[in-house]
Amino acid sequence: xxxxxxxxxxxxxxxxxxxxxxxxxxxxxxxxxxxxxxxxxxxxxxxxxxxxxxxxxxxxxxxxxxxxxxxxxxxxxxxxxxxxxxxxxxxxxxxxxxxxxxxxxxxxxxxxxxxxxxxxxxxxxxxxxxxxxxxxxxxxxxxxxxxxxxxxxxxxxxxxxxxxxxxxxxxxxxxxxxxxxxxxxxxxxxxxxxxxxxxxxxxxxxxxxxxxxxxxxxxxxxxxxxxxxxxxxxxxxxxxxxxxxxxxxxxxx
Amino acid sequence: xxxxxxxxxxxxxxxxxxxxxxxxxxxxxxxxxxxxxxxxxxxxxxxxxxxxxxxxxxxxxxxxxxxxxxxxxxxxxxxxxxxxxxxxxxxxxxxxxxxxxxxxxxxxxxxxxxxxxxxxxxxxxxxxxxxxxxxxxxxxxxxxxxxxxxxxxxxxxxxxxxxxxxxxxxxxxxxxxxxxxxxxxxxxxxxxxxxxxxxxxxxxxxxxxxxxxxxxxxxxxxxxxxxxxxxxxxxxxxxxxxxxxxxxxxxxxxxxxxxxxxxxxxxxxxxxxxxxx
Numbered sequence: 001x002x003x004x005x006x007x008x009x010x011x012x013x014x015x016x017x018x019x020x021x022x023x024x025x026x027x028x029x030x031x032x033x034x035x036x037x038x039x040x041x042x043x044x045x046x047x048x049x050x051x052x053x054x055x056x057x058x059x060x061x062x063x064x065x066x067x068x069x070x071x072x073x074x075x076x077x078x079x080x081x082x083x084x085x086x087x088x089x090x091x092x093x094x095x096x097x098x099x100x101x102x103x104x105x106x107x108x109x110x111x112x113x114x115x116x117x118x119x120x121x122x123x124x125x126x127x128x129x130x131x132x133x134x135x136x137x138x139x140x141x142x143x144x145x146x147x148x149x150x151x152x153x154x155x156x157x158x159x160x161x162x163x164x165x166x167x168x169x170x171x172x173x174x175x176x177x178x179x180x181x182x183x184x185x186x187x188x189x190x191x192x193x194x195x196x197x198x199x200x201x202x203x204x205x206x207x208x209x210x211x212x213x214x215x216x217x218x219x220x221x222x223x224x225x226x227x228x229x230x231x232x233x234x235x236x237x238x239x240x241x242x243x244x245x246x247x248x249x250x251x252x253x
Numbered sequence: 254x255x256x257x258x259x260x261x262x263x264x265x266x267x268x269x270x271x272x273x274x275x276x277x278x279x280x281x282x283x284x285x286x287x288x289x290x291x292x293x294x295x296x297x298x299x300x301x302x303x304x305x306x307x308x309x310x311x312x313x314x315x316x317x318x319x320x321x322x323x324x325x326x327x328x329x330x331x332x333x334x335x336x337x338x339x340x341x342x343x344x345x346x347x348x349x350x351x352x353x354x355x356x357x358x359x360x361x362x363x364x365x366x367x368x369x370x371x372x373x374x375x376x377x378x379x380x381x382x383x384x385x386x387x388x389x390x391x392x393x394x395x396x397x398x399x400x401x402x403x404x405x406x407x408x409x410x411x412x413x414x415x416x417x418x419x420x421x422x423x424x425x426x427x428x429x430x431x432x433x434x435x436x437x438x439x440x441x442x443x444x445x446x447x448x449x450x451x452x453x454x455x456x457x458x459x460x461x462x463x464x465x466x467x468x469x470x471x472x473x474x475x476x477x478x479x480x481x482x483x484x485x486x487x488x489x490x491x492x493x494x495x496x497x498x499x500x501x502x503x504x505x506x507x508x509x510x511x512x513x514x515x516x517x518x519x520x521x522x523x524x525x526x527x528x529x530x
Contacts, residue, residue: 058425077428078425078428079431083429084425090422091426092444094521103427103430
């Protein structure tokens, strides 16, 4: 891969919103360092600020205080170095699968041949051969999410930021997608920050799980997952870790 | 578990495209009902149950249509009306779309122009006809002006709502692909608003057509509205019906051709209706 993987340094990030005169603290004192090529899951109940934190890294939201560095450079706004996969896929309905996937290269103004090459590569990577000329509305939820992932990857980002990308999928599709995501990650070696509220999803995917607690959003614990991949969801150690994390989350119910 | 994990990706079926009902069957049903109305109509006026002077038989109307076509009157009136609609419609398009873009994109422009639009919008364009005739006479200028006026608001309002309806997630998605401001406009804003503008154009065309007929009925020396008015003065009810039916067919054709055009230029809006497949 031409691009490396990004290292992300989050230092004392604080985010509050003023809503109808009430001060809401979404994130408080978040410090976290993500290694280049690491797969990190942000896990927690709704309202714990995990999506807000991801949006801060993506540059969609500016922290009230604190800094976020990407390879040592402060994040100023959204950029091509961080590919984003959205929960509601965010595909452009007026473009076909191929046009959506090729949009990043097209924005970078590379040659038509290079765009075609990128589209071919990433269509194949996510297993969508034969669907290039479909519009998003003609695809199932899982296929839309594949396009979303391919679109982000085709732009050769250094980090992939994923906001509950499989949250809207049925259980079976969800597992398939998790397996494929790991394969893609092993091939592409991007840094991945993945937001989820599913404990098994986090254990299955992550190198480290950042467990967050709500009101205000804080990092409650950082749990390394040392089970070798591919992880067996039915194994004893998987179950032990599941209960450990469940207990952590229960403390804040 | 193993079975589930080995499930190939092909198990995901794309969203099903609805198959249209047998086209022949619905065509036959439609044609049948039209024929039925014609038969009843013919029966009523041919048997003298209604006064054939007031309601001529379909055959008499058809004969009048042939006569008017051969004499050249009908084709010329159709051409004149159509020409006015097209010119007026494009005039409206040229003003309403740019204004709608400005209003959709700029807070200041919309705050300034919106009250004016809100006051003018509920006035039926037909109410403007008398003053338009005083300003522009009864010639082409007043017709074109009235059509443009009628088409203006549907196009303007839909253009504005098109720019208001942009999904923020699309903006974020394209921003995170590295798009600059002009690229956001090119890849998201314009394409997001486009289908709304096209719908506005179709509604505007329909309104322009209504205003045209009204204007031609009131004061004109050519066009389909004039044909009807002229026939009324000579008590030629068969020709009145020729004019009415010609207006109906012309309106239908205009709307259909814009629908076809719409499906071609914004195909993604019609997915699920069995059009793109």
